[in-house]
Amino acid sequence: MNDEKITTPPPSAQRGQIEWNFGPLCCTSTSKENYMETTPGSAASLMLETGIKSIDLLLCFKTGSNIGIFGPAGTGKTVLIRELIKNHVRSGPPSASAYLPLADSGAMEYSTVVQATAAESSFYAKPEQTTMTMGEFFSSNGLRVMLGFDSTAQFSQGASEVSALLGRTPSAVGYQPTLATEMSALQKQIGSVATVTTFDVPDDFTETPPGTTSAYIDAIVVMSRDIATLGIYPAIDLQKSTSRHLDSSVVGEDHYDTAHRVLDLLQEYQSLKAVIDVVGLDELSEEHKLTVSRARxxxxxxxxxxxxxxxxxxxxxxxxxxxxxxxxxxxxxxxNRDHLPEQAFSMVGCIEEAIEKAKTLAIQPR
Known part of the structure; x- marks a missing residue:
């Protein structure tokens, strides 16, 4: 049996209560008793606060929801899924091929890691199902569970090779004819388990494997290489990303109104960028200049x-x-922050940190 390997962690990685680990990370199940302190029974009590500003504001996650992270390689999908699970357990990061950072952070106290260790990619079809079963076990014992699949593309690839070995005729687009059925069977296991899925999408996430997955997803996070090249992290395309939980009946009127004001401003800025590229920023009206400044x-x-x-x-x-x-x-x-420079808002936490950063920038020699 060489497809799934159970190992005892090295001494430098032995932390917490976990006695067994399943190789380095491919799929992760983590659990802890609390998500966020809210009034029991309220809609907000079902929301998962991630601590990531762009996600909490515009891509609301709910307990038991299925979250998909789509984007090409190098845009930070693995880092984002690590951060989501780390904030869920309020400890440390899991990551593909980063077993020791996971252990060193202390997250192993709440984590179980599963990965196919065989060279044949056909074995990649198994860890997701194994992890789902483990997640259901933890959930049935009263634990809050989050599952991280990094990535579902490997599951599709493994299932495709299994189909080829069985002699099945591929579908018109080259994938196995049972792809939709296999993905549906996996998604039906999710139940009340919060799940995060990443999917490598070089060009178009409406292709067959990611398109099949997106049909079951509650929140779609789209990563963009163009945004990453600007040094904006997390490199989330907020215009293309969606969440069905961004609703006033779920998040409340104040949150809903603020989120849509943000989206409207960013969309207006996106429209003005085409004009700026042609005539320059100086040719805009004062009103449009103010819009551009606030949007940036x-x-x-x-x-x-x-x-x-x-x-x-x-x-x-x-x-x-x-x-x-x-x-x-x-x-x-x-x-209220029109007097502060744009640079003060980059890579900070709360707005008070931006104010302090602006003071630092003001006293720096030019």
Whole structure:
């Protein structure tokens, strides 16, 4: 049996109560008793506060929802899924091929890691199902569970090779004819288990494998390489990303109104960018210049350093509450921060940090 390997962690990685691990990370099941402190029975009590500003504001996640992260390689999908699970257990990061960082962070106390270790990609079809079964077990024992699949593309690839070995005729687009059935069977297992899925999509996420997955997803997070090249992280395309939970009956009127004001401003800025590319910023009216300035500040404010990427950036991660996120966005939208430079809002946590950063920028020699 070489497809799934059970190993005892090395001494440097033995932490917490977990006695067994299933190789390095491919799919992760984590659990802890609490998500967020809210009034029991209320709609908000079902919301999962991630501590990531752009997600909590515009891509609301709900307990038991299925979250899909789509995007090409190199846009930060793995880092984002690590941060989501880390914030869920309020400890440390899981990541593909990062077993020791997971253990060193302390997240192993609440985590179980599963990966296919065989060279043949046909074995990649099994870990997702194994992890789902384990997640259901934890959930049935009263634990809050989040499952991270990194990535479902490997599941589709493995199932495709199994289908080819069985001699099945591929479908018209080259994938196995049972892809929809296999994906449906996996999704039906989810139940009340919160799940995060990543999918490598080089060009178009309406292709057959990601398109089949997206039919079952409650929140779609679209990562963009163009945004990543601007140094904006998390590199989430907020215009293309959606969540069915961004509804006033779920998140409340104040949150809903703020989120749509943000989206409207960013959309107006996107329209003005085409004009700026032709005639330049100086040719815009004063009203449009103010719109561009606020939109850029808002775009920068929705960035933040992630603790799971601290070893790469050297910047300590920030965990921002939804209350602070809403307060910061409203202060920018209402013009209360028009006097601050755009650079002050980049890679900070709450709005107070932006104010302090602006003071630092003001005293720096030019």
């Amino acid at each position: 500040k808002l775009r920068n404010f929705l960035t933040q350093p992630l603790s799971t990427a601290e070893s790469l950036t050297g910047i300590p991660g920030k965990h921002v509450s939804l209350k602070d996120t809403l307060a910061g966005c409203n202060s920018i939208l209402n013009g």
